[in-house]
Amino acid sequence: MxxxxxxxxxxxxxxxxxxxxxxxxxxxxxAGDGGPMPSDGAARGPRDARWLKVTSPTVEYENDQSAGGRLFAQAVPDMTRYVHDIARRVGRMLYHDPAEVPAFERLTLRIFKFDGIAWKSGEPPHITVAVSTDYLLRYHEGGGDVAEEVRGILYHEMTHAYQHAEGMxxxxxxxxxxxxxxxxxxxxxxxxxxxxxxxxxxxxxxxxxxxxxxxxxxxxxxxxxxxxxxxxxxxxxxxxxxxxxxxxxxxxxxxxxxxxxxxxxx
Structure with a gap:
């Protein structure tokens, strides 16, 4: 139905x-957020378990350890948990049912120096997302809240990882x-x-x-x-x-x- x-x-x-x-x-x-996900990541029923399965990519993390890279690391102390929390919320904003979610299995998250703010490349099952350390450093020096900006950037880029875009x-x-x-x-x-x-x-x-x-x-x-x-x-x-x-x-x-x-x- x-x-x-x-x-x-x-x-x-x-x-x-x-x-x-x-x-x-x-x-x-x-619709929308599709209801709350368990904040501790634990599956509390069959439907939660299905959501966890499709929004828990393996995370490969690369950080150049520059000043901007260290700001990122301070903002994200537990990378896998952080990414999975965002992935689960993005998934439930874009889809009604776990069966609809693209088979995104592996995320390479690269934090390094480049012009711009962030980018996403690849298609499921392997997605790469990059965030500019230069941008984070400038944002910090301008008085911005790096932790909040990082979370916003990753919501945007993780949406690209999960969304459909055929012909759009x-x-x-x-x-x-x-x-x-x-x-x-x-x-x-x-x-x-x-x-x-x-x-x-x-x-x-x-x-x-x-x-x-x-x-x-x-x-x-x-x-x-x-x-x-x-x-x-x-x-x-x-x-x-x-x-x-x-x-x-x-x-x-x-x-x-x-x-x-x-x-x-x-």
Missing amino acids: FLFSRSSFCGISFLWLAAFGLLSGGVDGM SSFAVEGIADVVRHRAGYIPNHFREPGGHWSDGYKTTAFFFAWIQEERGFDDFTYVLNQSAHPKNRGFWSWEDTITNATCHSVHTLWDEYQSWLSERP
């Missing part, structure tokens, strides 16, 4: 997704990664501002997606958006079709509503 939020009845594509088994649910299939605009891919980071509490609302375009990616797109889910009431939006880029879709993806099928409203209409909503905020 499929359980959908009201958003899931919009558009024929959801019948198509269900026919291909890309939408799942049930009495314990939940790269700006939407980045928007999903940042909406997960936001929903986890690591992009505060004070970063939200009017203007831009829904396809700008990162925070601009993420806050738009979050508004659709949280303010417009389409509770399954992140889940459905992720499923729209499932490999079985064979790359047939567009902003207009995806947003319309998820909400019964065009992306243009929703963006205009969102901008009006922002302008009314204090």
Whole structure:
């Protein structure tokens, strides 16, 4: 049996997704965070055990031990436990059921000097994520909270490790990664501002997606958006079709509503 939020009845594509088994649910299939995971990592029932199995990659950790590398190590004293905690929360934001989660078995986490902030490469079963030690050092010297920034970065990059992206605009891919980071509490609302375009990616797109889910009431939006880029879709993806099928409203209409909503905020 499929359980959908009201958003899931919009558009024929959801019948198509269900026919291909890309939408799942049930009495314990939940949207959003999908319910709490045991904080101690212990499986407390068959369903928890299944979630633990698919969100517990082996972690290979490389740190250049530079000043920025030492800041990372201070922020993350227990690497495997830290990564698994984030992986489990990301998994339950993106998926309803453990059976849907890609077979991501091994993570190589590299902490070293390079231009930029962070990147992800590879596909399941082996993913590599890198974080720049230069960036962490600059962030620290600017007075930033490195521990909080590291956690936010890893929420973003671990979303890339688990999400679907077949045919999806790269700006939407980045928007999903940042909406997960936001929903986890690591992009505060004070970063939200009017203007831009829904396809700008990162925070601009993420806050738009979050508004659709949280303010417009389409509770399954992140889940459905992720499923729209499932490999079985064979790359047939567009902003207009995806947003319309998820909400019964065009992306243009929703963006205009969102901008009006922002302008009314204090």
